[in-house]
Amino acid sequence: MNNDTSVSRSWQRHLNKLRWLILFLVFIMLILIPMVSLYQNYVATHGYDLLSPSQQSFYDFMEAATSPFTDEPINGLDKIKGTTWSGTFFGLQLSDPLAVLGQMTAGFKVYWPFLLSALIPLFATVFLGRIYCGWICPATFLYELNSNVGALLRRSGFNFGRLHLDRRLKYLVLFLGLVFSAVFGTVLVASIYPPAIIGRELYYAIALEGFGVGAVLFVLTLLFDILVARRGFCRYLCPGGALYSLLGRYRLLRIRRDVSHCNDCTKCNAICEFGLNPMRDDFGQECNNCTACIAICPTNALSFTAAMHDSSNQGKGHLSPGYQRHHQQEGAST
Known part of the structure; x- marks a missing residue:
């Protein structure tokens, strides 16, 4: 191995640390976005005195945290909106290809601006492979932490989570999800797609002070990974994983x-x-x-x-x- 190759490979060993940092930042972003949205609503109503003590404390915290960046929170904090399902990042609209495919099958219509918003993720997957799954997906951050819990339990003598299923099962889930989306006229595939679930549930928890049924489903996927198969939902059931696997086959x-x-x-x-x-x-x-x-x-x-x-x-x-x-x-x- 020549010296240049050795240096290159040594540097690549640290990419996993960078990946974990990116996953962490994406997850934090999904927490901050509904916090900013809620704060903007409070500012827009001009009703500080009508807020509860806890809401006033939240308002004061957000005001102190954002004031170094802007003195107009309603307009100045709109650089990043949405979730990893579909969002705007500094004026650039980006969408998960599964979101676009689900919308097309549910409505039997192509909404071209929405389709164009998926082109960058689409081409990134074609050239770089399933990097969304490994480097961006907020569920990956939680699933990998969950894998450590499963490994600890197995080392403690609990012999479960070792089942192996057919990887092609997730392609069937993707197909059926799109079929049912078309039949019922709504993007049903989003109801079982962990990145979409996490974005919704974090918004519900922060902005609406409660969780939806998606939180229960996501907890079940965590239990599935521990009790049935290591990283089982991503490997065998995730419709997004199926789509990204197909798109990244010739990466x-x-x-x-x-x-x-x-x-x-x-x-x-x-x-x-x-x-x-x-x-x-x-x-x-x-x-x-x-x-x-x-x-x-x-x-x-x-x-x-x-x-x-x-x-x-x-x-x-x-x-x-x-x-x-x-x-x-x-x-x-x-």
């Missing part, structure tokens, strides 16, 4: 193994929440380029590369004991 950014630096330690396989097999070059369309396998690899054998297909199985890592013994025996026989 250009892929993780590739340098077999000459692999020691077959299996750490990459153990860390992969989607049950893939990086140790034998099996990433496929399910990989969301989360970089967890890159971060944990002790020999820097995994790194990003530009390619439309994964490498075929390259066999044992050249630093593995089995590979070393085999070649020593071959050398002795000759």
Whole structure:
């Protein structure tokens, strides 16, 4: 491995930390947006004296927090609105491709401005793969924390969460979700899509001081991941995961193994929440380029590369004991 390659791979090991930071910031953003919206409503009504003591405390806190940025909260705090389902970010309208597809099937009509708002996420997925699932989805932040809880329980002797289902099941969920959206004329797929659920429920909790039925459904997905299958909802049931897997099948950014630096330690396989097999070059369309396998690899054998297909199985890592013994025996026989 030349020095430039070594530096590049060492740098990529830290991408998982950056990913966690982005996931955290996205989640915080989804909390702040309804807080700002509620504060703007209070300001617009000019009824501070009519607010309850707790509402006045909230008003004072938001006023102190936002005053360094703007003295016109009604207009000055509108740079970011919406959720990861569909929102406006500094004047740029962005929508989840599933939101657009759901709207089209529910209404049997293409609303072109809405369709255009999905083009950037769409092209990002085509080139970079399922980065929304791994790097932006607010549910991923909670699901990965939940995976740590499940791992702790399994280490404590609770032997559950090990079921393996057919990954193609989520494509059926996507198909049925779109069919029912068309039949009932509403975007029903959003009712079972975790990123959409989280955006709605956080708004309900903060702006309306209560939760909807979606909160119950999301808790059930967390229990499903712990009790039935590790990261089971994303792997087997998520309609958005199904769509992004299809869109990112021929992505250009892929993780590739340098077999000459692999020691077959299996750490990459153990860390992969989607049950893939990086140790034998099996990433496929399910990989969301989360970089967890890159971060944990002790020999820097995994790194990003530009390619439309994964490498075929390259066999044992050249630093593995089995590979070393085999070649020593071959050398002795000759």
